[in-house]
Amino acid sequence: MEIDLIAVQLFTGVALGAVFVLLSTGLSIIFGMLGVVNFAHGAFYMTGAYAGVFFLALTGNFWLALAAVPLLIGALGLGVERLLIRPLYGRGPDYPLLLTFGLGYVLVEIVRILFGTDGVPFETPALLSGGIDLGGLGYFPAYRLFVIAVTAVILLLLWLLLARTRYGLIIRAGARDPEILSILGIDIARVWLLVFGLGTGLAALAGLLAAPMRSVNPEMGVAVLVEAFVVTVIGGMGSLLGGAIAGMLVGIVVSLTALWMPEMSTISMFALMTLVLLIRPQGLFGRGLAR
């Protein structure tokens, strides 16, 4: 097997992993802070891709869509948390789980009504449609490089937010002990609201970025939700670093398996998850069940 073919496939895996990372990061911070297993996350991802289709049709400007879609779907997430999820806090984890499960179906149906049941094309933006020759390593699609770069920037910004700002301190402390924040004067309900908005905004960004690489259809969020859960479980529920590493790992494993054993590529990530769970049941960077 040619070394440059492996390099290209590895690179494809990293680009795919970048989408997983964005998606699982949102899933992970929502679970870590709110304790909500967000089954609507895949639907927010899909909604992000369709919001991109809508913006592109309206303005013809991909960059505008890239800026507007996370904000728009993030705002939708704010509304969902405030109106639907907030009344369910304190009733056990099943309630928000069931609610978001149902909400996912509702969003899929709304998109079907508005955009039809068939997939819609999403063209790679002209500026990024070519390829870039990286020396002797091979010829890489520019758009995938762009996706990796955007993900890296987002992760860096998130890390700066968490490690260096007072909001980050609130989020880190709130994930461990929300009550202590309440008695130190922080309105924890507002923090949860913003975290849910941030998580859904990230899901929408992932959906928009994935749109030119994977097909855009109302069911695109279903498969990816499973992938995002696999990544989150491998990385460890509630761990940002774990999600980032696990996302890359899953992307690369899936892509490389596709190279040698295409029929096994979907199964490979579950095999990886099983392996990790056997060795570290709390995931690579998880804190275990003590919360």
Place this chain on the structure above:
Amino acid sequence: MAEPLLAITDLNAWYGPAHVLQGVSLHVGRGEIVALIGRNGVGKTTTIRAAMGLVAKRTGTVRFDGAEIGPRPSHARFAAGLGYVPEERRIVPGLTVRENLRLGLLAAGAGAAEEGRAIDEMARRFPRLGERFEQEAITMSGGEQQMLAIARALLSRPKMILLDEPSEGIMPALVDEMADLFLDLRRGGTTLLLVEQNVELALEISDRAYVLDQGRVVHEGASGILLADPTIRDRYCGI
């Protein structure tokens, strides 16, 4: 008579079907140290958690600094000047000593310079903490963690602090240090409501005390008189 700083009237609280507080009334005047004593499980912690808005099912009124705060959420009670050091200290794992202290200043929205000054002042007041600023806070001893929890509550300069079992699991030398700190705080004008299992300590440093039994106040009076009455301790404060 001036209105007390904290006045709790006919407080009832439930955990599920259990009627834990059955009409507790108490008041704490400005600049007082008041102790709340009684056996394990009689409702002492529930009383201050309810005063802080942390018990979901409750009735009764809680007036603080001239306003009814009963319906307000916990974070608004903090904003009104009511500090709370919970049982078991609640030091946040994964955060350093400095970060745990910073939590006490977040609500005030202090700038970096102001925050640095306030934390340096705490380092002078609690030298043991100052030496360990970059250490993960939960790796400190129980006594040091208790000092950290108190320092965290003090940073916002509350008018009053509710303290739940501050002496629990702490070596005697530190307990004395803490008693001095409480008296020092009172001299500075801070009002304290102290829940304690260590009845002697509580009655020695407080002005007045309430004895709680089975969710009701069964005695109240000057701490010196309660301390001299052996039946109080034998009947209501045995472990």
